[in-house]
Amino acid sequence: MDKNYKKYVEEKSPKPTYAKNYILAFIVGGIICVIGQGINDFYMNFVGLGKLDAAGATSITLIFIGALLTGLGVYDLIGKRAGAGSAIPITGFANSIVSPAMEFKREGYVLGVGANLFKIAGPVLVYGIGSSILCGFIYYIFNLIK
Template identity: 80%
Template sequence: MANNTRRIAMDKKKYKQYVDEISPKPKYLKNYTLAFLVGGTICVIGQGINDAYMKLAGLDKMAAATSTSITLIFIGAFLTGLGIYDLIGKRAGAGSIIPITGFANSIVSPAMEYKREGYVLGVGANLFKVAGPVLVYGIGSSILCGFFYYIFTLVK
């Protein structure tokens, strides 16, 4: 029995060594650089949109920030619909996922996969497949936190 256990352990070591040899080595520096550049570019574009809303449209800081978020979500969803955002995501990784445009991509991508099934049963039914649980738990936890904040401010 001990000999059999030793053989299995050696097989695991050989298998791990084999997997390590054939697995592609990630290019960390390239991945980090692309994520930084793409994420930074998205943020610079967002800042430019925000400044344009404030200076050209005359919006105050809060209205401009809200309008910028809406615009970036629209751009992310639109580029996902065209298939461009997925190409950016393949190269940029987290640089395209972290900004708010990545949120738009996570909502639209599952819906685009099922568009052949129609707008109601395909797009509509799958629109919030990925982002739905995030929204439900995010909104639910914010309500819970708001409730506790309200209760604790009454105590004072």
């Protein structure tokens, strides 16, 4: 009976369209990157930021846009169509932080979403800051040895 059921499930399950998924992921990921480059160029050419400052401002802007679109429910719709194309860029990071916090929306935006947003983002930030300190320390030690 187990083999028959497995065969039945395989027959009835929709076949994934790999080529379509790859193309959509490539296109959507590319569009997100083009938007990011446009934001970066805006900061450099119109705001007058240097290359490094513009890169930081672009990252912050893309994270904000990703979080905002997640809060509005738009980013999840993009993710359903684009798959990894929406998950890999920096906007996917914002989506992965905000999405779980949105489950607490019924408890209110401050005590529900806000409190849980920092619970979820906290470990990510601690790991990021801690690993950057460790890498900086290793870099410093190697420069002392030279």
